[in-house]
Amino acid sequence: xxxxxxxxxxxxxxxxxxxxxxxxxxxxxxxxxxxxxxxxxxxxxxxxxxxxxxxxxxxxxxxxxxxxxxxxxxxxxxxxxxxxxxxxxxxxxxxxxxxxxxxxxxxxxxxxxxxxxxxxx
Amino acid sequence: xxxxxxxxxxxxxxxxxxxxxxxxxxxxxxxxxxxxxxxxxxxxxxxxxxxxxxxxxxxxxxxxxxxxxxxxxxxxxxxxxxxxxxxxxxxxxxxxxxxxxxxxxxxxxxxxxxxxxxxxxxxxxxxxxxxxxxxxxxxxxxxxxxxxxxxxxxxxxxxxxxxxxxxxxxxxxxxxxxxxxxxxxxxxxxxxxxxxxxxxxxxxxxxxxxxxxxxxxxxxxxxxxxxxxxxxxxxxxxxxxxxxxxxxxxxxxxxxxxxxxxxxxxxxxxxxxxxxxxxxxxxxxxxxxxxxxxxxxxxxxxxxxxxxxxxxxxxxxxxxxxxxxxxxxxxxxxxxxxxxxxxxxxxxxxxxxxxxxxxxxxxxxxxxxxxxxxxxxxxxxxxxxxxxxxxxxxxxxxxxxxxxxxxxxxxxxxxxxxxxxxxxxxxxxxxxxxxxxxxxxxxxxxxxxxxxxxxxxxxxxxxxxxxxxxxxxxxxxxxxxxxxxxxxxxxxxxxxxxxxxxxxxxxxxxxxxxxxxxxxxxxxxxxxxxxxxxxxxxxxxxxxxxxxxxxxxxxxxxxxxxxxxxxxxxxxxxxxxxxxxxxxxxxxxxxxxxxxxxxxxxxxxxxxxxxxxxxxxxxxxxxxxxxxxxxxxxxxxxxxxxxxxxxxxxxxxxxxxxxxxxxxxxxxxxxxxxxxxxxxxxxxxxxxxxxxxxxxxxxxxxxxxxxxxxxxxxxxxxxxxxxxxxxxxxxxxxxxxxxxxxxxxxxxxxxxxxxxxxxxxxxxxxxx
Numbered sequence: 001x002x003x004x005x006x007x008x009x010x011x012x013x014x015x016x017x018x019x020x021x022x023x024x025x026x027x028x029x030x031x032x033x034x035x036x037x038x039x040x041x042x043x044x045x046x047x048x049x050x051x052x053x054x055x056x057x058x059x060x061x062x063x064x065x066x067x068x069x070x071x072x073x074x075x076x077x078x079x080x081x082x083x084x085x086x087x088x089x090x091x092x093x094x095x096x097x098x099x100x101x102x103x104x105x106x107x108x109x110x111x112x113x114x115x116x117x118x119x120x121x
Numbered sequence: 122x123x124x125x126x127x128x129x130x131x132x133x134x135x136x137x138x139x140x141x142x143x144x145x146x147x148x149x150x151x152x153x154x155x156x157x158x159x160x161x162x163x164x165x166x167x168x169x170x171x172x173x174x175x176x177x178x179x180x181x182x183x184x185x186x187x188x189x190x191x192x193x194x195x196x197x198x199x200x201x202x203x204x205x206x207x208x209x210x211x212x213x214x215x216x217x218x219x220x221x222x223x224x225x226x227x228x229x230x231x232x233x234x235x236x237x238x239x240x241x242x243x244x245x246x247x248x249x250x251x252x253x254x255x256x257x258x259x260x261x262x263x264x265x266x267x268x269x270x271x272x273x274x275x276x277x278x279x280x281x282x283x284x285x286x287x288x289x290x291x292x293x294x295x296x297x298x299x300x301x302x303x304x305x306x307x308x309x310x311x312x313x314x315x316x317x318x319x320x321x322x323x324x325x326x327x328x329x330x331x332x333x334x335x336x337x338x339x340x341x342x343x344x345x346x347x348x349x350x351x352x353x354x355x356x357x358x359x360x361x362x363x364x365x366x367x368x369x370x371x372x373x374x375x376x377x378x379x380x381x382x383x384x385x386x387x388x389x390x391x392x393x394x395x396x397x398x399x400x401x402x403x404x405x406x407x408x409x410x411x412x413x414x415x416x417x418x419x420x421x422x423x424x425x426x427x428x429x430x431x432x433x434x435x436x437x438x439x440x441x442x443x444x445x446x447x448x449x450x451x452x453x454x455x456x457x458x459x460x461x462x463x464x465x466x467x468x469x470x471x472x473x474x475x476x477x478x479x480x481x482x483x484x485x486x487x488x489x490x491x492x493x494x495x496x497x498x499x500x501x502x503x504x505x506x507x508x509x510x511x512x513x514x515x516x517x518x519x520x521x522x523x524x525x526x527x528x529x530x531x532x533x534x535x536x537x538x539x540x541x542x543x544x545x546x547x548x549x550x551x552x553x554x555x556x557x558x559x560x561x562x563x564x565x566x567x568x569x570x571x572x573x574x575x576x577x578x579x580x581x582x583x584x585x586x587x588x589x590x591x592x593x594x595x596x597x598x599x600x601x602x603x604x605x606x607x608x609x610x611x612x613x614x615x616x617x618x619x620x621x622x623x624x625x626x627x628x629x630x631x632x633x634x635x636x637x638x639x640x641x642x643x644x645x646x647x648x649x650x651x652x653x654x655x656x657x658x659x660x661x662x663x664x665x666x667x668x669x670x671x672x673x674x675x676x677x678x679x680x681x682x683x684x685x686x687x688x689x690x691x692x693x694x695x696x697x698x699x700x701x702x703x704x705x706x707x708x709x710x711x712x713x714x715x716x717x718x719x720x721x722x723x724x725x726x727x728x729x730x731x732x733x734x735x736x737x738x739x740x741x742x743x744x745x746x747x748x749x750x751x752x753x754x755x756x757x758x759x760x761x762x763x764x765x766x767x768x769x770x771x772x773x774x775x776x777x778x779x780x781x782x783x784x785x786x787x788x789x790x791x792x793x794x795x796x797x798x799x800x801x802x803x804x805x806x807x808x809x810x811x812x813x814x815x816x817x818x819x820x821x822x823x824x825x826x827x828x829x830x831x832x833x834x835x836x837x838x839x840x841x842x843x844x845x846x847x848x849x850x851x852x853x854x855x856x857x858x859x860x861x862x863x864x865x866x867x868x869x870x871x872x873x874x875x876x877x878x879x880x881x882x883x884x885x886x887x888x889x
Contacts, residue, residue, distance in 0.1 A: 031189030031269040049724070053238050053713070056555070056727050061187055063554025063788070064829065072727075087704075090731050094702060097830045 032062045039071060048075055066096035070106050077113055086113040159367060166368045167375060169351045170384070178290055179512035181494060182274040183520050184557075184712070185236060188248060189269045192255040193824045196225050198521045199250065203229065205275040205520050215245060215261075225250040228261060234273040237515050237713035237721055241271050275520050278491050289403030291414045293383050296402065299460065300414075300422040301382060306454050307426050309343040312382070317344045317373035318366045344369040346429075347385045350400075391425065392432045399432075409437060411477035411569050413486070419461065420469040423451040424476075437476045445474055488570040489547075489563030490518050493690070493710045496576065501725045502714060511717035517557035517710050522550055522789075522822050526560040527567040529817035530793070534565050537810070543797050547574035549693040550791040550818065555727060556697055556706035559789065559822075561690075572798070575689045580779050580796060583683035583807065584644045584753075585692055585772035586665070588699060588741055590653045590681055591641045593664040595737045597656075603638040603740055603858045604845040604866055609648035614678055624650050624682055627753075627773070627806075636845050638858060641744040642752030644771065646682055653681040667732040669694040669705050683772060692783050693792045699742060700785035702829070703733030736832045736861045742768050743859050749784060756808055757816045766828035767819060771807030778802055780810030784819070787826040791818050834862045841870030849873045 035058040042051035052075055058068040073088035092106040186202050188194075203220050204210075214221030214228035221228040226249050233243040245261035259266045279290050293301065305312045311319050319342050326340030341349070348368045372381060392399035392408055399408045402425055406414040410421050417425070427447040428435050437444035449470050456466035494516055498507060526548050537544055550560040563573035572578065594601035609632040614622045624646045626632070631647055640648035653661050661681060662674040670691055674680060687695075690708065698705045706729045714722040745768035749758035753771040761767060769784015780795040780803060793811040797803055803810065840858045841848035846866045848855035851874035869875045 031187070031192075034268040049721075050238060052726055053721075053724065056712075057187075057238070059727065060552070060555045060557065061189070063552065084728070087729050087731060091704060091729055094704070094735060095829070097833075 032058045032065050032068065035061070036068060036071060043075060048079060051075055064095040066092045066094075066099065066102055066106070069095060070102065070109070073106070073109050073113075077109065077116075080116075082113040082117040086110050086117070089113065159371070162364065162367050163371045163375075166348070166351075166371050170372065170376070178279045179510075179514055180276055181278040181280060181491065181514045181516060183277050183516060183518040184559075185241075185271040185274040185515075187269060187271055188246070188255060188258055190255055190258055190266075193253055194250055194255055195253050196222065196227075196250050199227065199248075201521055201524060202272065202275070206273055207276075217243065229272070230261075231273055234271075235513075235715070235719055236271060236274075237513070237715050241273070246270055274515070275518075277487050277516070277518055277520075278494075280491070280495065280514075289401065289407060289414070290387055291401070291403040293379060293386070295415050296386065297415070297417050297419075297422050299419055299455070300402065300417065300426065301386070302460055303423055303426040303451055303455055304386075304429070305343070306458055306460070307451055308346070308429060309341075312343050313378060315342055315344075317369035317371075318342055341365075342369060343385050344372055344381055347381065347388055348372065350388050350390055389429060390432060391428055392436065407570050409476050411571070413568070418469075418472075419465060420448065420452070420472040421475070423455070423469060424448040424474065427451045437474050441474055441476075448474070486568055487518060487523060487561070488568070489573050489575050490516070490523070490558070490561040490710065492563065492573040492576050493558060493561055497709065497711045498714075501711065502722060506714075506716075506722045509716050512722075513715045513719075515712045515714070517552075517559060517712060518561075519550075519559040522818075523560040523562075525821045526550055526562055526791070526818050529814050529821070530562055530565075530567065533810075533814045533817070534795075537795075537805070541797075541803055541805075543799070543801070544803060545574060545796060545798050546814075547578065547689045547794045548791060548814070548818070549575050549689050550789055550822070551693055551697060551708055553697075553700050553785065553788055553790060554706075556701070556708050556729075557712075558693075558708055558710045561710075574794065577688065578794075579686035579688055580794065581684050581774045582687050582692060583772035583774040583779060583781060584646075584649075585687075585695075585770055585781050585783050586681065586683045586685060587641060587644060587649050588745065588770060589664045589668060589695075590649055590656065590661050591637065591744060592668075592699075592733065592737060592741045593656050593660050594637065594652055595740045596664075596733060598734075598737060598861045598864050601637060602860055602864050602866075603636065603743060604840045604860075605637045606634040606845045607637050607640045607648045607652050609633060609635050609640060609645045610651070612647055612650055612654075614650075622679065624679075636840070636842060636858075638744045638747060639752075639842070641741075642748035644748070644753045650678055650681055654678065665695070667705070668698045669707075683774065689792045689794050692781070692794075693790060696783045696785060696790055696792065698732060699738055699745070700790045701729075702735045702742075702832075703731060703738040705730050705732045736834055739832055739835060740859055740861070745770055745784065753808055754782070754784075754812055757812045761816055761820060764825050765819070765823050767823070769812075769815065771812060773806040773808075776802050777804050777806060780805040781807050782811035782815040784815060786819055786823040787828055788824060789819065789822050791815055793818070831859065835859050836862050836865060838865045840866070841872055843872070844870040846870035847873065849875055851875075 035054050039051040039054040039058070042054060052072060055068050055072045055075070058065055059072070062068065069088050070092035073085045073092060076085040076088060089106045089109040093103055096102040096106060200222060207218065208229065209219045211219040211221060215230055217230055217232045219230055226247070228245060228247050230245040231241070231243060234241045246267060247259055247261045248255060249257040258270065309319070311322070319340065322342070323340035345365050348365050387401040387403065390398060390400055391402070391405040394408060399405050403414045405425055406412055406417055409425065410417065424437060424444065427444065427450070428437070434440065435444045435447050452466055452469045455461045456463065494514065498514070530546050530548055534544060534546060544565060546562065546565045548560070548562040549558065551558050561575045563575040564571050609626070611631055612623060616622050626646050627644065632645060635645065635648060640652070658676050658678065658680070662676070665674055670687065672685070672687060672691065674685060677684070694708050697708060706727070713724055716722060746766070748754055749767055749769045751759070754769060758767070765786055767784060767786045769782055772779065772781030772783065778796060778800055781793070783792040784790070793815045795803060795805060795810040837857050837859055839848045839855050840846070841852040842854035842856060847869045849869070852870055852872035
């Protein structure tokens with residue numbers, strides 16, 4: 001008898017698991033991701049200033065969001081603001097511990113920005 | 122061709138006709154002139170009016186609260202935010218601008234709001250907070266989860282950034298309701314009914330003046346007084362009187378009564394502060410009572426109304442007897458009119474004038490922060506842009522953190538005040554990463570305007586400066602590590618004036634050779650000066666400038682012990698660079714500005730610049746962590762939750778005149794100062810005065826964000842405190858220190874059981 005109840009309880013709880021999202025996992029995309037996507041949209045439309053402003057909002061929300069810092073660096077690079085690009089990519093490196101590809105991309109951008117800065121003219 | 126001559130002699134009727142024609146012509150021309158003149162005056166009045174009161178002032182907003190899942194937020198703080206933003210608590214929370222709350226579950230309904238980067242639509246959201254975290258956030262109608270919602274920001278002030286005049290604009294509904302009633306009862310009983318001028322009033326006044334043989338009574342309506350104030354001309358000529366009357370009529374024709382009354386309230390002359398004219402009840406409330414107009418009592422409102430007739434004649438500071446007599450007339454009039462009860466009248470009549478001793482200036486609830494906003498606007502935005510009307514200014518103020526800061530400060534001051542009546546205070550809180558100023562307090566009474574100590578005051582910073590010396594050293598990583606021994610011993614420095622400067626330690630003991638980390642965390646003065654001289658004053662000054670101090674730094678050794686005078690904001694800027702691991706990011710209070718057509722003004726974005734190696738700053742911050750937990754900050758620091766990764770430095774100046782604490786955690790930085798305006802001794806050290814406030818603020822606002830991982834080139838070694846060399850179980854006083862890889866000591870301390878293997882060890886390392 002007890003065992004049967006236990007079985008039902010187990011089934012119920014399993015059913016619960018399958019229908020309800022787990023609270024620890026994000027139920028949809030995160031707040032910062034939403035902003036990163038918005039910024040990408042703006043940037044794709046050529047609205048770089050707006051995109052930068054939105055990324056700054058992401059940085060405010062999550063000051064350690066390395067991807068947001070790197071996106072800022074990339075946008076400054078397209079605007080030929082090389083010094084800023086280099087500095088923002090530096091912040092990305094600062095926060096990218098545990099994400100080697102992101103560190104690599106950031107360092108590559110620093111190098112590129114550096115070269116462009118030193119280019120004559 | 123011969124001309125037909127007109128008859129020389131005219132008949133009488135003809136002459137009469139001609140005269141009539143002339144008369145009509147003159148009448149016609151003069152009425153044309155009058156119409157023209159009136160039209161001209163109409164232009165003048167409108168222009169003046171539009172240019173003055175009807176220029177739409179700029180609205181200043183706090184940061185918008187962003188809501189998202191997993192966000193740390195307590196129900197209490199959300200309610201504070203909603204209340205400040207003007208949401209009403211209701212039973213269902215479904216009407217615009219209302220909310221419902223029960224046990225962590227919220228229903229919030231907002232109107233659409235145009236943020237600087239886009240519009241937040243009108244909607245109802247449902248939200249749940251559990252264990253201090255937002256666990257659910259969705260659209261209440263569609264039940265779709267929402268990833269990010271921005272609430273309408275709290276409006277924190279109204280300013281006219283490009284106007285030099287300082288005026289605290291108040292809206293009618295912000296005033297105590299009795300004030301406009303009293304104003305009309307005393308100055309213009311028929312205001313609600315007359316067309317701008319009050320003929321009966323004029324006749325009555327003229328009769329009274331005629332009988333007296335001089336001007337004893339004015340028949341001016343509020344509208345006429347307003348016109349008079351606009352044109353700042355007090356000559357009493359007939360032509361001016363007529364002008365005034367026409368303009369008053371025009372004004373009434375053009376604008377509604379409440380608009381005119383509001384303009385009057387913001388325009389009328391109410392006193393003189395040196396060469397500064399006090400216009401408007403908002404500024405007058407600050408000037409006379411050092412408080413916002415909203416908070417005026419009955420007696421205070423009555424006094425301001427009493428002053429209108431003659432601000433100099435009834436000056437409550439110089440002519441208290443006249444002022445109180447006239448104030449009491451106002452109160453009695455209100456009582457006679459049945460506006461106030463007998464007991465209210467009696468209480469008001471019995472109350473003293475209670476005029477504040479010192480004039481103050483200001484606006485809004487957050488005077489210190491608004492001061493910073495104005496400064497940054499003037500600095501970063503073009504004057505012509507700021508002159509445009511109806512700007513919307515989005516700032517970084519976090520009203521919840523501001524409230525936390527104010528409360529922590531006021532609470533500690535209440536505890537200390539009985540012994541220290543004049544104790545003043547200032548505080549700055551900023552966010553790591555974005556370097557946004559979240560809160561600012563400039564006085565012991567945070568809401569009352571006055572000297573903004575957080576921004577305008579310069580005081581010696583004491584030991585707050587020492588991190589600059591130690592960072593200069595640690596940046597030379599081959600020469601200095603946290604384990605390097607520094608001599609803490611008596612120093613005698615001959616000065617140019619023939620005297621000898623010999624700085625003492627706080628405990629008046631010299632501690633001998635101490636590891637660099639202890640010298641800083643215990644804030645030994647002699648070790649700091651010794652090290653500073655070794656490094657050279659020039660390089661220490663350079664470090665200070667790199668950290669973000671833009672004051673000129675005099676080349677005296679005493680500067681290193683903090684005779685340099687800085688504002689709390691400048692200290693925050695310096696520590697921000699430390700908190701951000703060597704990245705200098707200018708502190709900012711303004712995010713964006715929209716013009717009246719919702720177009721963004723030229724924005725100045727986030728900026729950041731690497732000034733120091735992250736590893737060197739990491740080491741320095743290790744010492745500041747130790748300073749808080751086990752060094753000079755131990756008394757309070759040891760009791761802070763171990764889960765918070767906090768670091769900071771005490772600052773105490775000569776004979777306990779200034780009490781400072783500056784420090785940071787994983788998310789925020791704050792700086793607290795206590796002292797007296799006249800630089801008297803307050804008897805508080807940084808640890809006993811400012812630190813408890815700092816700890817109360819940080820304990821509230823710091824979440825449990827993990828500390829930022831150490832830079833990759835940082836390693837840790839056990840070190841013997843006596844020798845600064847490698848330690849093992851054989852050493853009693855040992856502690857684990859961080860090193861930049863390759864700079865750690867290579868030999869073992871005498872206390873170590875492995876001492877004799879030192880050379881072998883090195884060999885072994887070599888092969889590793």
